[in-house]
Each structure stands twice: as structure tokens, then as C-alpha cells.
Amino acid sequence: MSKPKVAFFDFTSCEGCQLTVVDSLQTHVDLLDAVEIVQFREAMTERGEDYVIAFIEGSCVRKSDEDRLKKIREQAVFVVALGACAHLGGVNAIRNRQTVDTVTEYVYGDSPAVRDDLLRVTPLARPIEAVIPVDVVLPGCPIEREEFVRVTKQLLQGRIPKLPDYPMCVECKLNENVCLYHRGQVCLGAITRAGCGAICPTYGDPCEGCRGLISNPNLDAMQSVLVENNLTADDIMARFTMFGTYQLMQREAQAEKA
């Protein structure tokens, strides 16, 4: 019996999520056995174009990315956004508040070769859902290896997986951490989707929201926490921009229209 065919694609990203996939498959050979991987540039040279599940890492930042994404969508039964770059736009979207010219000159100077490349870049770095419908998201920067295994197994059974939809603070409390607000830090745990085991606060670093917002964040409770700690919405927004710049700019644009 033929195995379900899966493919991995990379757009603009650091490839850390693909490396997490490679890492997780090394210890889940049952999953590796259950599928046929037909394309995975990070790990193999073959490039099959026949697949049912497409895992897509990275943001859409070039004009040519749009056609490539649409072609993948036409072929795949399930499209999975792999990691914060694909899911949210992520760190790539930090540059969206500047012009492409400005950021490129800052990073590369005025090399003519880079100037030519500019013509291929879109003004905004976008999550893939801004271009094509996405069936499933694997959030995080990078993704969670066990979540990748669970989600893939469910897709192979024809089920659409559900992500945790409660705040990171729940996992943080279960870990018996002292809340970082008591240490004078700003943390996004109260509005961020759980599922990483609150790894950052557990090691003393505030959550920066790489898994994105829960569907109904309790903004009143968040506001109370800020007030109690003599902080303002600006303090939390500054942290949110690490992964959420694209979403913030979308909200600002909608508010301007209203």
C-alpha cells in the first residue's frame, strides 16, 4: 500500500523549524515510516511534486512567493503553516514599518546586486495565510517537536488538529514559576497561546508571544496587570512587536478605516 506523501517547503525563514522537524523525526521513526517525504530541501535532494500534506515554513516576502504558494495550495489537501514566520509573519515583519529601500540599505549598503534584488521584494513581509488558505498552524519560534508529531499523526488520520486555546500563564503556574511581573519584567503569557510548556518564563525570560494570541485574550485582565505594575499598554506593545508586527499593523489599518 502506498504511503501518504508529504512535502516541506521553505520561504523566508531561518530554517529552524525545519531543523526541529528533522530532529523530531530522528526519535519518531514510526512517523517517518508512515509517510513518504517527496520534497524537503533541508534534508534531501529529490523534488517530487505529488503530495497531500504541505508543510510551509517562512514568510511571503517576494513577489514570486505568491505564485509558488498558490501552486502548493492547488496540489495539497492540507496546508500546514510551520512556525511563527509562516503563521504570523513573525520576525520578518519587523521591517514592515520601514521601506524596503531603507532596511536594505541599512543591512547591505548600496551594492548594485542587492539593489536589483529589491525589485523582487514586496513592501510587507506576510504570513502565508495572507496569500492562501491554511488548514492547520504549528505555532512557535521554533515549533514544538512533540506538537509537530501529534499534529502530523492527526492529519494522517484525516483529522484537523486543535491547538491549546488557553493562555501561557496556565502552564507557567503548573510549573510553579514565580510570575515575572513580580520581578519587574513584562511578559505576554496572559494573552499568548499555551503549548510550549511556558519554556521562556520557566528559564527566567518573559514570553514574547511567538505562538500568537489565544482566540479570546482577556484584555481587561491584561490591563489590570499592567496597572498593578505601573506599566502601560505601550510597554506590552513594545514586546509584542517581536512576533506580532504584522497583526498590529493590520489592526491599525482597520482602525484607521473605521
Ligand code: SF4
Ligand atoms: S519561526 Fe523562528 S525558528 Fe521557525 S523559521 Fe521562523 S525564525 Fe526560524
Ligand code: SF4
Ligand atoms: S511569568 Fe508570564 S506566563 Fe508566567 S504567570 Fe507571569 S505573566 Fe503568566
Ligand code: SF4
Ligand atoms: S514562552 Fe512565549 S515566547 Fe517563549 S516559546 Fe512559549 S510562546 Fe514562545
